[in-house]
Amino acid sequence: MQSQQTDFSKFEDLSKRLRIGSLVAIYHAGSGHPGGALSAADLMSYISGRLLAWPTSNGNALTRDRFVLSKGHACPVLYAAAAESGIIPHRMLLTFRKLGSPLQGHPHVLDAPWVETSTGSLGQGFSAAIGMALGLRYQHSKARVYAMLGDGELQEGEVWEGAMCAGHYKLDNLCVVVDHNKLQSDDSNENIMGVEPLRAKWEAFRWHVIEIDGHDFQQINAAFTEAKKISVKPTVIIANTVKGRGVSFMEGSPLWHGSVKLRDEELVTALSELGVSERLVGGYLDGSIWQDDNR
Amino acid sequence: MEASGKTTTAEPNAGPLLIGTSGDSLREAFGKALVQLAPKYSNFVVFDADIAGGTGVHHFRKAYPHRFFQFGIAEQNMMAAAGGFASTGVIPFVTTFAVFCLRAQEQARLSIAYARRNVKIVASHPGLDTGPDGASAQATEDLAAFRAIPGMVVLSPADPLEIEQATEAILNYDGPVYMRSGRSKTRRILGADYRFEIGKGRILREGSDVTIIACGVQVARALDAADLLAVDGISARVVNMSTIKPLDREMVVQCAEETGCFVTAEDHNIHGGLGSAVAEVVVQNRPCPIEMIGVRDTFGESGEPDELAEKYGLTGSYIAAAARRAMGRKART
Numbered sequence: 001m002q003s004q005q006t007d008f009s010k011f012e013d014l015s016k017r018l019r020i021g022s023l024v025a026i027y028h029a030g031s032g033h034p035g036g037a038l039s040a041a042d043l044m045s046y047i048s049g050r051l052l053a054w055p056t057s058n059g060n061a062l063t064r065d066r067f068v069l070s071k072g073h074a075c076p077v078l079y080a081a082a083a084e085s086g087i088i089p090h091r092m093l094l095t096f097r098k099l100g101s102p103l104q105g106h107p108h109v110l111d112a113p114w115v116e117t118s119t120g121s122l123g124q125g126f127s128a129a130i131g132m133a134l135g136l137r138y139q140h141s142k143a144r145v146y147a148m149l150g151d152g153e154l155q156e157g158e159v160w161e162g163a164m165c166a167g168h169y170k171l172d173n174l175c176v177v178v179d180h181n182k183l184q185s186d187d188s189n190e191n192i193m194g195v196e197p198l199r200a201k202w203e204a205f206r207w208h209v210i211e212i213d214g215h216d217f218q219q220i221n222a223a224f225t226e227a228k229k230i231s232v233k234p235t236v237i238i239a240n241t242v243k244g245r246g247v248s249f250m251e252g253s254p255l256w257h258g259s260v261k262l263r264d265e266e267l268v269t270a271l272s273e274l275g276v277s278e279r280l281v282g283g284y285l286d287g288s289i290w291q292d293d294n295r
Numbered sequence: 296m297e298a299s300g301k302t303t304t305a306e307p308n309a310g311p312l313l314i315g316t317s318g319d320s321l322r323e324a325f326g327k328a329l330v331q332l333a334p335k336y337s338n339f340v341v342f343d344a345d346i347a348g349g350t351g352v353h354h355f356r357k358a359y360p361h362r363f364f365q366f367g368i369a370e371q372n373m374m375a376a377a378g379g380f381a382s383t384g385v386i387p388f389v390t391t392f393a394v395f396c397l398r399a400q401e402q403a404r405l406s407i408a409y410a411r412r413n414v415k416i417v418a419s420h421p422g423l424d425t426g427p428d429g430a431s432a433q434a435t436e437d438l439a440a441f442r443a444i445p446g447m448v449v450l451s452p453a454d455p456l457e458i459e460q461a462t463e464a465i466l467n468y469d470g471p472v473y474m475r476s477g478r479s480k481t482r483r484i485l486g487a488d489y490r491f492e493i494g495k496g497r498i499l500r501e502g503s504d505v506t507i508i509a510c511g512v513q514v515a516r517a518l519d520a521a522d523l524l525a526v527d528g529i530s531a532r533v534v535n536m537s538t539i540k541p542l543d544r545e546m547v548v549q550c551a552e553e554t555g556c557f558v559t560a561e562d563h564n565i566h567g568g569l570g571s572a573v574a575e576v577v578v579q580n581r582p583c584p585i586e587m588i589g590v591r592d593t594f595g596e597s598g599e600p601d602e603l604a605e606k607y608g609l610t611g612s613y614i615a616a617a618a619r620r621a622m623g624r625k626a627r628t
Contacts (some may be wrong), residue, residue, distance in 0.1 A: 061384055068379075109410045117382060119408040123399060124375040128406050131379025131387075134364065138340065158402075161369035165376070168367070226404060 008217035014084060016043035019246045020274050021080025021093055024284050026260075027267045029097035032105070033258030035250060036150060037077040039181035039214070039241040043148065046220045047177075048081035051146060054114045062141040064134055067115045070125025071179060072106040078115065079103050087114045090290040101191030105259075120122070123156035125149075126176065130166050130271065133174040133234075144228070147176045152184030154195045160205070166234040174234040175227040179214065181243035183254045202236045214239025223234035247273055321477035322419040324455035329388065330358045330536040337464050339386040339415075342377055344370050348391040350419040351476065364473035374399035377414045378406030386413050386466065391435030392425075393418035394477060400440050406469045408444045415465050416441075421451070421475040422562030423595045424512050425605040430594040439567025443539045448493060449540040450474040450559075452567075453514035454484045457537060460491035468493055475511055479600045482515045485535075496543040502532030505559050505618045505625075506550040510536050510569050513560035513588070516604070519611025520558075524618055531618055542572045543559040544580070551579025551581035556621040558586045560614050562604075584624035586617035 026032030052242035053064040063111025069078050076096060083090045089103070096171050102111040106120025116132070120123035129147035134142050153159060166174055178198065182189055184262045189195050202209045208230045214220035220239070227235035243257070247270040262270075264285060283289030315512065316390060319327070327340060329352065340362045345354040347363075356363040366373035372393055377387040389396075396418045407414045418437060422442040442449050448470065452458040458476060465472045489497070496508070500521050509517035514535045521531040532554055534546065550557070557577065559570035570587035590607055604610045 061382070089429070117379060118405055120406045123371070124378075124402055126408045127372045127375030127402070128379030128382075130372070130377030131381075132383055134376065135380040135383030138380075138385065141383075142345075158369075158371040158375070160366075161372035165366060165369065231419055260498055 008221070011042070011049050011217050013047045014049050016246075018045055018080045020271060020276060020284070021083055021090070022076035022271050023247070023262065025076045025079060025093040025096040025103070025226045026092045027262040028107065028287060030261050031097060031259045032076055032186040033073040034076070034260065035183065035243040035253070036071060036074040036181065037257060037294060038245045038247060039243045040071070040074050040148060040179045041077050041178055041245065042177060042215045042217065043220060043239055043241075044077045044081050044109065047146060047219060048085055054085060055116060056114060062136065062139055063143055065144045066116050066129070066146065068119065068129040068147040069107060069147070070077055070119055070127045070147050071122065071153055071155065071266065072119030072125060072145055074150070074179070075103075076105045078107060082114055091287070094287045094290065100282060106250050109145065116130055119257075121160070122150070122153040122160035124183065126159055127162045129174060129176070130162050133166070133171045136170060137171070137173055144173050144175065147174070149176060149178050149188055150184070151178055151182065152192070153179045153240050154178065154198070161169070163202065163205040163207065170232040171234045172231045175224065175237065176234065176238050177237040179241055180238050181239045181241045183243045183252070183257060185254065185257045187254055198238050202238075203271050206233060208233040209238065210235065211238045212240065214241035215245060246274065318583060319455045320351075320459045320480050321452060321455060322349070322351035324351070324458050325417060326354040326509055327461055327475045329355040331459075332463055332466065333359050333362065338384075339388060339466060340364060340380070342366055342373050342387050342389045343352070343374050344368055344391045344395065344560045346391055349392065350417070352388075352390050360465050370395040370399040371402050374402035374416075374563040375406035377409055377550055378412040381412040382410075389414060389416045391422040392432060394409070394432055394439040396421070396473070397434060397437055397440055403447070403471070403473070404444050408447050410472060411446060413469055414471050416473045417476055418473065419452070419476045419525050421477050421511065423590065423607055423609065424477055424479050424562050424600045426478065426600045426603065427597045428598040433595040435562070435564045435590045435595065436567070437473070437475070438539055438561070438563045438569065439571070442567065442572065444495065447469060447540065448472040448538070450493070450538055451510040452537045453511060453535050454481050456483065456485045456487070456489060458460070458491070461537065464493055477512055479512065481512065484515050484518060490538065494538050494541050494543060496534045496538070496546040498532060499532040499535050502530040503554055503624050504530045506532040506554045507560060507576045507614060507618060508534045508536045508547070508550070508557060508569065508573055509560035510539060510564050512600070513609065515607060516611045517560050517614055520614035520618060523611055523615040529618065529622070536569060536573070539569050542576060542612065544576050547573055547576045551577055551583050556584040556625040557615055558588060558589040558617045558621055560609070562609060563589050565591055584621045586621040588614050588617050
């Protein structure tokens with residue numbers, strides 16, 4: 001077990017950097033959705049570190065695996081992953097949500113061609129991913145499509161239209177992960193509009209269902225590996241997560257769903273909990289830490 | 296005033312059509328056009344939401360089943376999935392009734408137009424022409440709703456020949472398009488020499504006293520109106536404005552200068568459709584009187600299309616009366 005845990009240390013390091021990048025971007029923007037970015041950070045770390053082939057100008061559309069962030073409000077974690085992957089310079093994160101920035105408040109494919117499609121209206125990224133999976137299969141591509149949905153997003157009727165469609169078409173090139181952090185904008189899923197039982201719902205729509213701890217890389221890896229082996233069914237990974245994961249005062253609180261302003265002292269505390277040394281904190285606060293990043 | 300208008304439209308039996316669908320509804324002509332175009336254009340597929348017999352794409356389903364995708368009665372998923380499908384390099388024709396395009400309008404906005412996907416939305420059953428199904432199925436808001444989406448081309452062809460040509464034209468256009476077809480059997484009004492072009496109005500009948508700008512089923516009624524007006528010596532120009540967006544501004548301004556007043560005619564709410572689009576250009580460039588024929592901000596009801604056109608004021612006689620009003624206002628200014 002020790003050796004396997006060591007295998008995932010690079011993902012753990014990466015997810016820490018994704019959390020830092022997300023929070024610093026939101027801090028400099030003066031608004032944004034930290035809770036759902038942090039709950040998704042470990043999943044995003046694995047997806048960007050192992051699965052994702054970023055769409056670039058010369059990327060072959062038919063051989064490349066794709067990832068759609070259907071819960072588009074969590075985009076700081078996607079943008080941070082792009083920076084960590086060398087797709088954009090880290091200093092671009094400081095422009096998040098600002099006038100003229102490629103880093104729109106929700107992902108936009110024309111401004112940031114390295115995201116798969118424009119999202120932000122819940123349910124639509126999932127349908128777009130289904131369309132991609134159908135289009136790739138129609139053209140005899142073996143490429144796979146991944147999509148991440150929020151659990152509150154599952155309240156959109158379009159999600160169940162799509163779930164029925166993907167099950168009907170036996171889209172085994174499609175793998176969806178639900179970031180099941182149990183909270184949404186105003187309150188818990190259960191108090192707003194109950195979404196359980198998730199496993200039974202997806203199974204009823206003819207999906208292969210895997211439930212995991214969405215912060216455990218052993219389980220994340222096992223789930224995505226299993227999904228690749230499933231045929232004649234799409235796979236959904238229900239990843240149990242904690243909203244705001246990694247920052248104690250954000251964990252489990254709908255107050256940090258967003259869109260919220262992060263104060264100086266809150267960012268300092270958060271960075272400290274994420275292991276940023278005291279001498280570097282100032283560089284994140286004024287953005288100077290990324291000024292030399294000229295990628 | 297003299298009735299100088301010489302019609303350039305076809306005689307009922309003149310000349311062969313490109314594909315040969317005389318007497319068809321627009322939806323039938325569209326469905327058959329897809330079949331005709333399929334061998335030449337291998338880069339498109341057809342999406343349907345359990346209504347292929349209604350939209351005309353059953354012809355395509357039969358001929359090219361492997362290029363036909365059934366989405367069930369779930370238009371929102373179909374619309375957004377079309378955006379994703381297009382990103383893999385193949386053009387989806389998304390087909391359903393116009394009212395269900397309204398249902399999925401936000402999917403068309405975000406997943407198609409905002410991402411600038413090469414998707415063609417073709418909507419049958421627009422307007423009161425939908426007939427006996429009643430108001431629930433009669434979309435009189437779709438032109439307004441889709442015209443308001445940035446970058447969306449909005450078309451409403453007038454007869455089978457034009458929708459055949461338009462279907463090929465939009466395949467060759469790289470970007471999102473919303474196109475109305477139509478339910479009722481449509482009079483053939485365009486000659487074999489007619490050439491559709493996105494963004495271009497066509498003068499079907501010359502005239503100097505008033506310009507009637509129409510789209511869809513109202514073009515035939517506009518020609519009726521011109522005939523009625525000619526009896527009284529009024530020379531009415533008739534323009535087929537099959538592209539509602541981007542509107543042919545040059546033609547509208549030219550008509551304003553040459554005839555000094557307008558009637559617009561559409562099977563759609565008078566708010567937000569062709570009449571509004573024409574008025575936007577006229578008031579900003581060459582203000583002059585405009586009378587608008589359309590559904591007057593109300594819902595329709597069951598009935599045959601011609602009965603509804605009469606009850607809701609869309610027929611040639613109503614257009615002719617509007618032309619006289621517009622000319623009267625011109626005289627006072």
